[in-house]
Amino acid sequence: MSKLLLKVACSAGAAGALALGLSLAFAQTPPSSGRRSGFEFMSRDSQAMQQDDTINPGLLWVAEGEALWSSMVAPSNRSCASCHGDATVSMKGVAARYPAYSPERGRPVDLQGRINICRETNQSVTALPFESRELLALAAYIGKQSRGMPITTGDDGRLEPYRARGQELYERRQGQLNFSCANCHDDNSGRKLGSSVIPEAHPTGYPLYRLEWQDMGSLQRRLRNCMVGVRAEPYPYGSAEYIDLELFLMTRARGMPVETPAVRP
């Protein structure tokens, strides 16, 4: 479908046809009431790359995740599928509601954290390292089961204090350059920071393939990049601060469609 749109858009050439191609593409996704995904700030080439599963690099990680989903892990000799069955059924909509409250941890965890809780408690193996191929692959595979579904994070009342803390971190200035996330993403989105257009920071597509990284990366990696950009000391991967920020951002993006695995510049 998306490949077809691309062909139509390219061969027609006229601006009208291009606009039509784009609006058709968006007709497939639920409205996001004025908020704009990072997708909408991208070049048409990058948009086409995201929408065509035959050229979207993230699909490699999805395929690897699919294989990992049903591979047995010693010593428990259980795969994810042993407990959860067919991911295309059991994991539908799951990524769209994370971070979620974890009774095991007594606080919210993100999807990667949840995957590692399952590894430790149900498969009796060590957690997968952050940004490892396996963890990104599983998160991408689970994420893809929610593709196109509206984000629903934040329904659970126990999350509220953590969301509020995330918002506080989002609005706090930091780093040698003294920026808050909001300074860029609320006050200056759509404007140009050097060569980059500043998006609204909706975490709709993670984990995603970023052209600058030439790699798949998690939302935490993205947040780390933004912190380093303003010369702030990034939090360690997995820290409560990242989870709270993720929770704030996902709640803020409620109703927007999941794009995992997305592509970004």
Added chain:
Amino acid sequence: MRKLGLRRSPLKSSGDVFSRTAAVLIAFAAISNPGKAQGLAAFEIIGDAIPEPLIGKKGDPARGRAIVVDRQRGLCLLCHSGPFPEQRFQGDLAPDLKGAGIRWSEGQLRLRLVDSRRLNPATIMPPYYSIDDLTRVGRAWQGKPVLSAEQIEDVVAFLTTLTEAP
């Protein structure tokens, strides 16, 4: 007027914070918090300007231009555009620098670089010569201003040459 070092003080937008009485109070605060001032040149703010160079002499405009267009050192073009035809990617978060040397005196430009927060507490322009009131500064940058006093003077010297009307 007395010499003020860099100091911890609430950020105020009005010029009268630099009146004589306030200056005395602030100077006292600097003494009670001497670690903060370490390594940074002292300077005197008069009105909305720092009239005297931070290093006792003017900087070099050519070096200043190189700093302004450098995306690791000056970072200016991340936010500003300006008369730099060879620079492809210029930001649009801030006013064009063209004509800055007509709009502002050397001393006004110096204060805007040193710490824009003193003129506009809500500014997004980074404080280039202040280490105060910052949060979670990256380990590699702690205790260091974005630009050195020499670099500030070079940039100021360059900005005063931007006298072509926009």
